[in-house]
Amino acid sequence: MLELAILGFLHERPLHGYDLRGRVAALTGHVRPIADGTLYPAIKRMEAKGWLERKTQPGSAAAPRHMLHLRPAGEQELLRRLREPEELDVSDENRWFVLLAFLRHLRDPEAQAGVLRRRLAFLELPSSFFYEDGRPVRAENVDDPFRQGLLTIARATSEAELHWLRTTLTDLGG
Amino acid sequence: MLELAILGFLHERPLHGYDLRGRVAALTGHVRPIADGTLYPAIKRMEAKGWLERKTQPGSAAAPRHMLHLRPAGEQELLRRLREPEELDVSDENRWFVLLAFLRHLRDPEAQAGVLRRRLAFLELPSSFFYEDGRPVRAENVDDPFRQGLLTIARATSEAELHWLRTTLTDLGG
DNA sequence: CCGTGATACCTCGGAGCCGATATATATTGC
DNA sequence: GCAATATATATCGGCTCCGAGGTATCACGG
Incomplete structure (x- = not known):
């Protein structure tokens, strides 16, 4: 669920982790915001799979930002997940809602x-x-x-x- | 979520694992039925905590049934969870629904x-x-x-x- | 000058769940 | 007579997620 949200947001523009954190929380709305211990490992995981690329920007804010860019493999993964979703299942509404939030990316x-x-x-x-x-x-x-x-x-x-x-x-x- | 359902069902009557499996699936309705690899470890866990007691009944069916009885500590746990729920959170509707299904046990x-x-x-x-x-x-x-x-x-x-x-x-x- | 809060990242242990796999018997349908 | 299905229990590895904790820097108010 989180991975789909990350792929969706990064398909719109590169973002750093902390920014993603806020967006995911806003997306799921009332839902409890995801923990750092969930987000950052997810980013690492997705980087290792070749879906994301990290470009460090020094300076700007308090701590150095690691801008995350969606790589072509990541875009393919996003489109695949939107097209052949396992999130249709009624059991977890949140999964379906996140899918719906990014369905427009499937042009x-x-x-x-x-x-x-x-x-x-x-x-x-x-x-x-x-x-x-x-x-x-x-x-x-x-x-x-x-x-x-x-x-x-x-x-x-x-x-x-x-x-x-x-x-x-x-x-x-x- | 599963634990609350198990406590709730066993508060009504003793049941064996396979029976619980069907009831939990029916309770959550359309929701994907819980996997055996979820149910049986949960039972073990709850036994270890002293909430459940197992009484083996040989014979009756194909395989020997392990009837599960709710122990006093289990009833206390059920009432505690109903009274001071962490399942009110909007993030997971299913948790709240399961709570609602057993709220009558809080007389x-x-x-x-x-x-x-x-x-x-x-x-x-x-x-x-x-x-x-x-x-x-x-x-x-x-x-x-x-x-x-x-x-x-x-x-x-x-x-x-x-x-x-x-x-x-x-x-x-x- | 200091504390608080926001920005920004990270790790670790543990919980809960899933899918796959295994085992064995009883019943039902062909 | 045999295959499929239902009954019944259990384990194993793996995944995602959470909570708690840790490390910094910067801005702002008191």
Whole structure:
């Protein structure tokens, strides 16, 4: 998730780590900002894979800045991840949101529509039930008010997204 | 997250690992079911902490079942986690959903209301903006349609939950 | 002059989870 | 009779992430 965000931001312009830190936090919005112990190792990892290049700029600020540039292999990786995402999965909304935030980098509208269609397929999948007091209970028949709330919220989310997906797909000519 | 679910389920009745596996998957609904390599180590961990006790039942099924019983320390841990949750954080919806699914185990309505109030406080926090082409842009002024979609979905979710929280708090007499 | 906070980077240990792999029996369908 | 599927448990390596800690410099207010 973090790697996708880094690739996306660096596709727009070279940045240094501390700047990335703020942008990633802003991107994920309310989400807890990523820790330094997450960010800097990620940068190192991605450098080692040849996706990033570091160009040190002395002076300017308090500490020396290591400007990070996206290398061609990094751009390829970004486009690959946007095209063939493993982040469509409903299990982690944040992953999908980060993907969505950078989907425009996939210039081709048809490719973009393809991603949305695959997300749609995931969302249109079943179906929920609970185990209440040991027996499976259909969502409609759930007794507990807190679980009813859970379902209400989940449904509202899913409906909002389905609606958006369908209208956007129409706009894209999909 | 998994630990909370296990504690919650075992608070209802003793279960064996394979059963838990199915229930956790059903609980989180559409979410990718947890891997065996996640579940069984978690059980071991929780046993070691004294929260769980294993009672082997030979015979019945194909393989011998290890029935898991919640020990008093486990119940205390469950109630503690429900009362003083670290899962209110908006960053991981699943954590919050799992908490909600077991909030009824905290019998006291005032304690339940307290949890909802704290969640409310998190949701009512700011405020989102993006970095678009290098500059911070307020959510209202975001240009990219995919990011607009992201905001639409996030807002719908948050509004649905806020509405539910407020009406439920009224019901609870909070 | 000193403390605080922002800027800027880094490392280490540990937690939690995943995928792959292994093992073995019972049931169901062909 | 045999293959697939369900039941049931477990381990291993690897990955991402977090929290805590460490190192500097610079700007600003008291």
